[in-house]
Amino acid sequence: MRAVSGGPASQTYAYLHCPRCLRPLKWEEAGQRCGDCPRTGASIDGIPVLGADPEAMVRDWGRQRTAFDEETRTTRDVVLAQIAGQAALGATTRARLQRLHERLERHRVQVGALFDAAGVARVEEPLSRDGRVPGEGVATAYFDQIHRDWGWDTPEPAAALEVVLDVIGDLRPERMLVLGAGACRLPYDLHRALGVQTTVAVDINPLPFFVARRVIAGEPVDLVEFPRCPRDSRSVAVDRTLRCEHPGADGFHLLFADGLEPPVPDGAFDLVFTPWFIDQVPKDLATLVPELGRVVAEGGAWLNHGPLLYQPSHTQPAHRYREDEVHEIAEANGFSMLRHRWDRLLYMESPAGSQGRTEGVSTFLVRKDRAVARADDDSPSWLRDPSIAVHRWPALDDYQPPHPMFAAVADLIDGQRSAEAIAEQMVTRFKLPAEAALGGVMTCLSEMWRARRSL
Ligand SMILES: C[S@@+](CC[C@H](N)C(=O)[O-])C[C@H]1O[C@@H](n2cnc3c(N)ncnc32)[C@H](O)[C@@H]1O
Incomplete structure (x- = not known):
């Protein structure tokens, strides 16, 4: 994790866990990583990104960068048209518009340089709220x-x-x-x-x-x-x-x-x-x-x-x-x-x-003063104990698997099989290495269970 100044970053990992499977993050030289969820680790501008789908988040920033760029160019063009189209402008007013025009371009370049330095490229797609974290405004709102x-x-x-x-x-x-x-x-x-x-x-x-x-x-x-x-x-x-x-x-x-x-x-x-x-x-x-x-x-x-x-x-x-x-x-x-x-x-x-x-x-x-049992802690017993049958929940039918392995696990949930039984199937049917199967299945299950909130 980016220590803004000093201090071994690895120590700070004691305070972080993987947002997908909730297991502790492992520190590696290359950056933070969850051994069980390889997509977890991303780092932008040297700052860790710990979301369920960091790539989608950074892609959204790229779209916002493009929108900012276009809006700033449009505003600048409007100002230019005012300068060109209004012959009777007083000298101070003309200077104000010229200053505005010039600084809008400077602003666009300065903000673009921050995105460039961070490795957030323009994404030529319309803005979308998909995958955006609740509460998040646009990147240029602050x-x-x-x-x-x-x-x-x-x-x-x-x-x-x-x-x-x-x-x-x-x-x-x-x-x-x-x-x-x-x-x-x-x-x-x-x-x-x-x-x-x-x-x-x-x-x-x-x-x-x-x-x-x-x-x-x-x-x-x-x-x-x-x-x-x-x-x-x-x-x-x-x-x-x-x-x-x-x-x-x-x-x-x-x-x-x-x-x-x-x-x-x-x-x-x-x-x-x-x-x-x-x-x-x-x-x-x-x-x-x-x-x-x-x-x-x-x-x-x-x-x-x-x-x-x-x-x-x-x-x-x-x-x-x-x-x-x-x-x-x-x-x-x-x-x-x-x-x-x-x-x-x-x-x-x-x-x-x-x-x-x-x-x-x-x-x-x-x-x-005291821990209070959470009314919203609805994590099911099968997520804590891999020997308990995994039930199907209504939103599972609408789940969009991000990867074929997630799709295979979702198909194997029949209300009878436990995570252990699903893992066995993954080994025999999909040749998943036996030692990684249960960890992988538990990760898929917890991710699917979390994803139900956004369905
Ligand atoms: C009103 S600003 C306050 C920022 C800063 N604390 C201050 O006082 O200037 C609200 C901040 O919350 C952040 N925010 C909104 N939703 C968030 C979320 N779900 N997770 C993390 N940050 C979020 C926004 O990006 C923004 O920086």
Whole structure:
């Protein structure tokens, strides 16, 4: 795993497991690998991608790159047409449009260079949501966060850190998991301020991580900012050099993975941090909190910081919980409240723009006192014990096998055979090596069972 700076990466593997078969990942020089699911291991820009189908995810990024490229060219052409078609333009207005035109091209090239360096090529296919992780916006949706985190001279990051440190009190976690880390400023500042040994920052969106990885390693990144509401004609496009004031802290790691099902073993962390995350994802918080409880050791804590805005497009009214309801959900899941506060914080006030707002932000720290049996832990007994008959479930008929071996296993599920019996069939009928058969079958079964959620 990419240690942004220092520290043997292999140590961090103790905190990760394969998202397909949930077994520990093995460390090899070439990158992270699951011995049982060879497709698990991918690495983009030196950052591990741990998803059920990393190739599909990176392909989607390639489509998004193409869409960004086309949109930027189209906007640039519109600006050019304005310059050419409006003879009566004043000199300053003409200069503004020319600047915009030139910087749009610069922006396209800069962003393209980040994708190129990461090995994400253009994919000439229409955008599709297939295989996209829930909650994930398009790859180019977070430029403002990137500039705020590493480009603006603004009090926002320091104010957020101050609030979070106040709520953290004297807690000093050694292992922190951050979900939806974005461009990583607050997680990185917190990692440094608390002296955390190992932080694993998880996100699903490529560009904020491509930038975070560089600036945290001490490499400045040039990126043009286009403020939504520029202050004056020169502010329509601002050349920025993004950099981190204190780069190179040990033990801060990036990971592309679904934060709704983090690929980490039970109880592997003593703090899970959700900065501006819980209301951004389509998952009902009442089902996300048990997952947070799973990854935190008993006595560990969950730290939240963010508004409760929720996206009307992908949440139901019943799931748009207010602060007191969120606290109740935490308590119902074995957490007890240590500290909480509510602040109105400045949000996204670009120094080059005339816009900005305040947002009510809920920050709380809850401690996990006890493990609670998960209502959504519906993993069947045959997935835990290979001698038990594997039943057929309704969605299995619609399952699209990614590989002929998965298709063969699906065909062999008849409600009578156990995983062991299926493995025997795979050896005799398909000449699977006997020593690999049961592991392979269990992997297929757990992947099929997981896939039922998206059917
Ligand atoms: C509102 S942004 C907040 C980013 C950052 N924490 C901050 O405060 O600037 C929400 C972040 O959650 C990430 N995200 C959304 N769904 C996710 C998922 N299922 N798994 C991991 N990250 C996700 C987005 O990519 C985005 O970076």
